[in-house]
Amino acid sequence: MTEAPLLEAVGVAKHYPVKKGLIVSRQVGAVRAVDGVSFALNRGETLALVGESGCGKSTTARVVMRLIEPTAGDILFKGQNVTEVGGARLRALRRHLQIVFQDPYASLNPRLTVADAVAEPMAVHGIGSAASRRERVVELLRLTGLRPFHADRYPHEFSGGQRQRIGIARALAVEPEVVVLDEPVSALDVSIQAQVVNLLGDLQQRLGLSYLFIAHDLAVVKHVADRVAVMYLGRIVEVAPKRALFSDPRHPYTRALLAAIPRPDPSRRGTVTPLGGDLPSPLAIPSGCRFHTRCPLAQPLCKESDPPLREIAPGHTSACHFAEDLPRFDAEAGAGLAPVAARRLAAFAAARESRTAEPTPAPVPAA
Amino acid sequence: MGVSNAPLLRVEGLRTLFSTSAGDIAAVDGVSLEVPRGKTLGIVGESGCGKSMLSLSIMGLVPRPGRVGAGRVLLEDINLTGLTPAGMRAVRGAGIAMIFQEPMTSLNPVHTVGDQIVEAMRAHDAGASEAELRKRAIDALRRVRIPSPERRFGEYPHQLSGGMRQRVMIAMALACRPRLLIADEPTTALDVTVQAQILDLLRDLQAETGMSVILITHDLGVVAEMADEVAVMYAGRVVERGTARDIFEDPQHPYTIGLLGSIPRIEEDRERLLSIDGSVPPPFALPQGCRFHPRCPFAIRACTEKDPPLRELSPGHQAACIRAPVEAVVECLV
Known part of the structure; x- marks a missing residue:
């Protein structure tokens, strides 16, 4: 695996100037939304941010797509600097990089049928004829678990989960290599969220896609990611392979995030001390380590010196002065699912499996 | 109890x-x-x-x-x-009192959080003096662990973070x-x-x-x-x-x-x-x-x-x- 990464961000920053004065406006500060972020996405993997x-x-996701221009830094796709190209070459690059947005209600044009919405990217990139595009739409709908007759319906006729499937079909229409998934399941109900998470996994396997998965929910990330990058106040504070990040996190912020997740297990109740304080304003980023104002383990050094992201184990980087010396982490303790409940889940899965083997399509409410 | x-x-x-x-x-x-x-x-x-x-x-x-x-x-x-x-x-x-999902939509953006708590208290206790209500509202903010409640009393909802706003809602509900x-x-x-x-x-x-x-x-x-x-x-x-x-x-x-x-x-x-x-x-x-x-x-x-x-x-x-x-x-x- 010495292959160069498919997509790379190098020192990406996005600062928004804050101005004062109506007539003679002058810059009084900057919101440092993204402040020097570097990561690499390898072929076929899922990197969660x-x-x-x-x-x-x-903001990082949008900079990667060049929907927003970065203030500094470079985005490299297959070694080519995306930040420098424009016009037709940018459009050609975009074909390989597609995005799925969080809100399936806002991201589909209500006046376009599903067929038109899904075919639109192909038309933009001049792929195929109207007839071949129509065929491809039907194929994409099948691929994403929708049915051919859905092609002539409008977005309002679909549930949230189905709309997100349409969004995914649309992103896949031009056969991208990288798909940026910006909180793709956050707006969905749990049972629907599970359907979409499973679909994304299946599609990745079948099509060899690489995902940049933006999320706030670490439990979802645990199910989809190969590697995880944790961000705090515009910086990446820790990057690690999934297993290492969840079992042996090496940044106090990652630990606080993991500990804060409410566990579906009443026997673990009240075992967590929540992180104190509020997120500092990106207008006034703390000196030294950005996390020191809320860090339960902060030392005098943390206030003075900004720790760089450094490798502490192969493939595992952390931006903490004391990454090696953190106390043992035991958030994984706890039984998880009770054995009786686990058996019932297994039975549910088995029954569902044997049912879907028969040709009974899932009913779709004709709302 | x-x-x-x-x-x-x-x-x-x-x-x-x-x-x-x-x-x-x-x-x-x-x-x-x-x-x-x-x-x-x-x-x-x-x-x-x-x-x-x-x-x-x-x-x-x-x-x-x-x-x-x-x-x-x-x-x-x-x-x-x-x-x-x-x-x-x-x-x-x-x-019975109630708190909702989105505190920003439940708070009035043009009144300070203090005034809104005082208003809720006055609705149920018409006899209390202004100074008394103010004191009780600040106590209510302190109970929901809002730091420097005297200062927060005079702030508007947009000046607070989402978590702080939800604390204000809880303070109001429990008033x-x-x-x-x-x-x-x-x-x-x-x-x-x-x-x-x-x-x-x-x-x-x-x-x-x-x-x-x-x-x-x-x-x-x-x-x-x-x-x-x-x-x-x-x-x-x-x-x-x-x-x-x-x-x-x-x-x-x-x-x-x-x-x-x-x-x-x-x-x-x-x-x-x-x-x-x-x-x-x-x-x-x-x-x-x-x-x-x-x-x-x-x-x-x-x-x-x-x-x-x-x-x-x-x-x-x-x-x-x-x-x-x-x-x-x-x-x-x-």
């Missing part, structure tokens, strides 16, 4:  | 109806519940299950053209569904010391670390005041963290009721089982999540028989014919499924 609101994860 | 063991709130056969040209549709369709004193009842379900409409029905806040069509809501021995609007206003505040707090998705709009702070705060305030809480949420993790008793709702009905342990360790309704399988868990490394096929039926297109049968892998012919009532399986644990107890079904499959 996680963090809480305001950490810059969605 | 009363010595009585009788529940603080009882909901009996509640139906909330919306009139449409095609006839009445029931958003809440025959729900019965009990909220024990000093405890938390968690109501879980996905969007459209009727959980929010249920809480609005308890509060007497069903939006037009909806109405409570049948059933009773008893706060101790007062039947809330029989009260006049003025009578209900008196219950709100000191009897008149309600006996029941209804929290409708109180942490859904918040980040996980802030959510943990707010849940922690709610737990402490409950221990301090002995109030009962109805926590409405779609998040089974939040329920497991907070609830003593749980009701699982599906398509306007309660399909399973029991203690938190019953629901998480001995789930009986296939919908509960499916939900438990759908949540991604941090402790586990399953490649695939269990999912429930299809989606929640809208209230105007409910299936015949059991409302869950089209999505249920355990469904048999009888499920398509008869709508199962809630049945007691063990003391305090009820499920609305003719196949319950499911252990025999599970035995054949695993």
Whole structure:
């Protein structure tokens, strides 16, 4: 695996100037939404970018797509600098990089039928004829678990989960290599969320896609990601292969995030001390380590010196001065699912499996 | 805190109806519940299950053209569904208070948070002086652990973070010391670390005041963290009721089982999540028989014919499924 990464971000920053004065406006500061972010996405993998609101994860996704121009830094796709190209070459590059947005209600044009919405990217990129595009739409609908007759319906006729499938079909229409998934399941109900998470996994396997998965929910990330990058206030604070990040996190913020997730297990109740304080404003980023104002383990050094992201184990980087010396992490303790409940889940899955083997399509409410 | 063991709130056969040209549709369709004193009842379900409409029905806040069509809501021995609007206003505040999902939309952006708390207090205590109310409002902010409450008193909602705003809402709701707090998705709009702070705060305030809480949420993790008793709702009905342990360790309704399988868990490394096929039926297109049968892998012919009532399986644990107890079904499959 010495292959060069498919997509790379190098020192990407996005600062928004804050101005004062109506007539003679002058810049009084900057919101440092993304402040020097570097990562690499390898072919066929899922890299999750996680963090809480305001950490810059969605801005990073948009900069990668060049929907927003970065203030500094480069985006490399197959070694080619995306930030420098324009016009037709940019459009050609975009064919390989597609995005699925969070809100399946806002991201589909209500006046376009599903067929038109899904075919639109192909038309933009001049792929195929109207007839061949129509064929491809039907194929894409099947691929994403929708049915051919859905092609002539409008977005309002679909549920949230089905709309997200349409969004995915549309992103896949031009056969991209990288799909940026910006909180693709956050707006969905749990049972529907599970359907879409499973679909994304199946599609990745079948089509060899690479995913940049933006999320705030670490439990979802645990199910989809190969590697995880944790962001805090515009910076990446830790990157690790999934297993290492969840079992042996090496940044106090990652630990706080993991500990804060409410576990569906009443016997673990109240075992977590929540992180204190509020997220600092991106207008006034703390000196030294950005997390020191809320870090339960902060030392005097943390206030003074900004720790760089450094490798502490192969493939595992952390931006904490004391990454090696953190106390043992035991958030994984706890039984998880009770044995009786686990058996029932297995029975549910088995019954469902044997049912879907028969040709009974899932009913679709004709709302 | 009363010595009585009788529940603080009882909901009996509640139906909330919306009139449409095609006839009445029931958003809440025959729900019965009990909220024990000093405890938390968690109501879980996905969007459209009727959980929010249920809480609005308890509060007497069903939006037009909806109405409570049948059933009773008893706060101790007062039947809330029989009260006049003025009578209900008196219950709100000191009897029942409510907090909502999005604190920004529940706060008035052009008044300071202090003035809004004072206003809520004045509505229930016309006799108190301005200075007295101000002092009490600052105390209320301090109780919800807002740092430098004197300064925050004079700030506007937009100057506060989401977590701080939700704290203000809680301060306002608790200002008149309600006996029941209804929290409708109180942490859904918040980040996980802030959510943990707010849940922690709610737990402490409950221990301090002995109030009962109805926590409405779609998040089974939040329920497991907070609830003593749980009701699982599906398509306007309660399909399973029991203690938190019953629901998480001995789930009986296939919908509960499916939900438990759908949540991604941090402790586990399953490649695939269990999912429930299809989606929640809208209230105007409910299936015949059991409302869950089209999505249920355990469904048999009888499920398509008869709508199962809630049945007691063990003391305090009820499920609305003719196949319950499911252990025999599970035995054949695993």
